[in-house]
Amino acid sequence: MEEGLIKRLIASIKCGICGQCYEVDNISILGHRQSLWYLRALCSACHTQCLLAAVIKEDRLPEFITDLTNAELDKFRDIGVLTADDVLDMHNFLRDFRGDVPRLFSQEFSTN
Numbered sequence: 131m132e133e134g135l136i137k138r139l140i141a142s143i144k145c146g147i148c149g150q151c152y153e154v155d156n157i158s159i160l161g162h163r164q165s166l167w168y169l170r171a172l173c174s175a176c177h178t179q180c181l182l183a184a185v186i187k188e189d190r191l192p193e194f195i196t197d198l199t200n201a202e203l204d205k206f207r208d209i210g211v212l213t214a215d216d217v218l219d220m221h222n223f224l225r226d227f228r229g230d231v232p233r234l235f236s237q238e239f240s241t242n
């Protein structure tokens with residue numbers, strides 16, 4: 131499927147934080163595996179960045195998946211943009227992490 135069309139489809143959905151529709155120019159396609167597309171969208175109104183997965187099939191309307199609940203959207207509304215340091219911290223955390231993924235997500239870990 132053509133990437134421009136995918137972007138126009140994503141542009142029809144609204145930012146989960148402020149309700150503004152995404153703009154085609156602010157949508158990046160990260161990649162896809164068969165009909166599952168991964169995208170990044172930046173809201174032009176509130177500058178919230180969102181990662182999206184969309185199942186796009188030729189004969190059906192796309193289904194969007196975001197991993198954030200409404201409560202999480204509220205929680206992250208006032209947090210600043212992700213910096214290179216944040217990514218590096220996460221990289222270091224995952225590099226040193228010894229355990230399995232279910233355990234990773236079952237425990238709270240501090241952010242400092």
Ligand SMILES: [Zn+2]
Nearest residue numbers: 145148173176
């Ligand atoms: Zn927004």
